[in-house]
Amino acid sequence: MTRWVTYSSGPGAPLRAGVLHEGRVHGRAGTETLLDLVGTDLTAEGRDVLAAPAEVLDEAAVVLHAPIPVPPSIRDFMAFENHAVTSLEAVGSSLAPAWYDAPAFYFTNPRAVVGTGTPVAVPPGSAAFDYELEVAVVIGREGSDIPVEQAWSHVAGVTILCDWSARDLQAHEMAVGLGPAKGKDSATTLGPWLVTPDELEPYRRGHGFDRAMRASVNGVGYSAGTLADLYWSFEEMIAYASRGTRLVPGDVLGSGTVGTGCILELSRVHGGDRYPWLVPGDEVELSVEGLGSIQHVVRAGASVPPLRQRPA
Secondary structure, three states: OOOEEEEHHHHHHHHHEEEOOOOOOOEEOOOHHHHHHHHOOOOHHHHHHHHHOOOOOOOHEEEEEEOOOOOOOOOEEEOOOOHHHHHHHHOOOOHHHHOOOOOOOEEHHHHHHEEOOEEEEEOOOOOOOOEEEEEEEEEOOOOOOOOHHHHHEEEEEEEEEOOOOEEEHHHHHHHHHHOOOHHHOEEEEEEEEOOOOHHHHHHOOEEEOEEEEEEOOEEEEEEEEHHHHOOOOOOHHHHHHOOOEEEEEEEEEEEEOOOEHHHHHHHHHOOOOOOOOEEEOOEEEEEEEOOOEEEEEEOOOOOOOOOOOOOO
16 A cells, blocks of 8 residues: 655654655655655655655654645535435535536635644634544546546545534525635645555445545544445546646545534434534544544634624
8 A cells, every 4th residue: 555645754844755654654755745746656656765765764753744735726525415415404404406416516725734633723703613524536637627437547646634614604604605615714634644546446336435434532433434425426526626627736626524424414313412513622533444544633713803893
């Protein structure tokens, strides 16, 4: 398995691309970032790095950053039917028939990407903070109007994505008819590694892959699902995203949340007392079989000053 990472060896140290193998990070020689490399054959490149690394460090001695710290763009889809149905019911709505016509997505903030271990702040003004358990592909080959049957060849790698969500802000702003925007603007996790797509091939099932997806809060199991439950495949997402536009190396396409993969769903089905919103001090861990796990501690966010004073 080729596990590419973006890492640093200490505070102020430059970010470097490397390969994680048997608990040790093998640094790649040169100044190219992983974003520079995603258009190459990462499997072959990984073999070269392991054969002649610039440095070898224990995983515990480095800081793992997001594999692509600032992607050119991030499109986040809603490709799991069970999540789409339950989450919309939780906010008093229902799934529109148009969902079955094409895979829906929104754009989110590339500058808000973080790596595993980074404390994640509650967005200012939110009292309904949530995680979302997802998988993302990173584009490695540029293309426009990509046919479904060719789409997988445009993938450089696969990683875990967590779409951190302020549910109250999201509901308030989307009532205007736009968004989500600030409800999704605080942080998006990518990591801990970028796994080459050939590693998933043996596990193809249905429209996805037979890889278990799990989440826990403070050590208590919350979410459990599988990437095989995708209604829209990554190939279909890529084809749709590329219609009439251009995907470039480093672009990120998220799957959307697996069924049960967020507190919004869990509280809808089992109640908010059993599954309360995240608060400062909570420890969240998300894992996907074969893709590793990400861990975060939730911290308090900033206070919210008024945008304008309303007349008395």
